[in-house]
Amino acid sequence: MAISKQRKEEVLAEYTNWLKRSEAVILVEYTGVKMKDLDNIRSKIRDTGGEFHIVKNTLVRRAFKDTGMDLPEDYLVKSTAISFAFSDPASTAKALTDATKGSEFVKVKGGFMSGQALSAAQVKALADMPPLPVMRATLLGVLQAPAGKLVRTIAEPARGLAAVIKAFSEKAPAAA
Numbered sequence: 001m002a003i004s005k006q007r008k009e010e011v012l013a014e015y016t017n018w019l020k021r022s023e024a025v026i027l028v029e030y031t032g033v034k035m036k037d038l039d040n041i042r043s044k045i046r047d048t049g050g051e052f053h054i055v056k057n058t059l060v061r062r063a064f065k066d067t068g069m070d071l072p073e074d075y076l077v078k079s080t081a082i083s084f085a086f087s088d089p090a091s092t093a094k095a096l097t098d099a100t101k102g103s104e105f106v107k108v109k110g111g112f113m114s115g116q117a118l119s120a121a122q123v124k125a126l127a128d129m130p131p132l133p134v135m136r137a138t139l140l141g142v143l144q145a146p147a148g149k150l151v152r153t154i155a156e157p158a159r160g161l162a163a164v165i166k167a168f169s170e171k172a173p174a175a176a
Helices: 006-023 033-049 057-066 089-099 120-128 130-175
Strands: 024-029 050-055 080-085 107-113 116-118
Touching: 006 050, 006 057, 006 080, 024 120, 033 050, 033 089, 050 057, 050 089, 057 080, 080 089, 089 107, 089 130, 107 120, 116 120, 120 130
Parallel strands: none
Antiparallel strands: 024 080, 024 107, 050 080, 107 116
């Protein structure tokens, strides 16, 4: 069923808005997937702060062009759905990978992040990265480690002196 020119312009504006707001997009081929499975994928991606939409290739191709993103032509063939990562690309990619695990009907075509097109292997590598909170905690631990070692090194002579004094005080009453 054909849609009107006005509706196409509305959809194009919506696609362009999503592309501008997202930190990364992941394109997926979904041939043969049941609606229940698509809803499951949508909910898992929504939990990570992203969105998952089935798109019309011709309109999304124009939206990519309008936003200055150059994707390979083979990414926008057959049935296409796009996962938009609005906050954390790694957790959105992981949610998509987890939701489609074991499904031979869903295949990652590629994606786009930070002005560069991503291959399917790069999207998989992105999905294997730890989520943003874990990366922040790891970085914080790395930054705090030298300070903690410095504090322990500075406190060690005083701790040793306190141990000697305690041992001497316990020994003095026993000798008397």
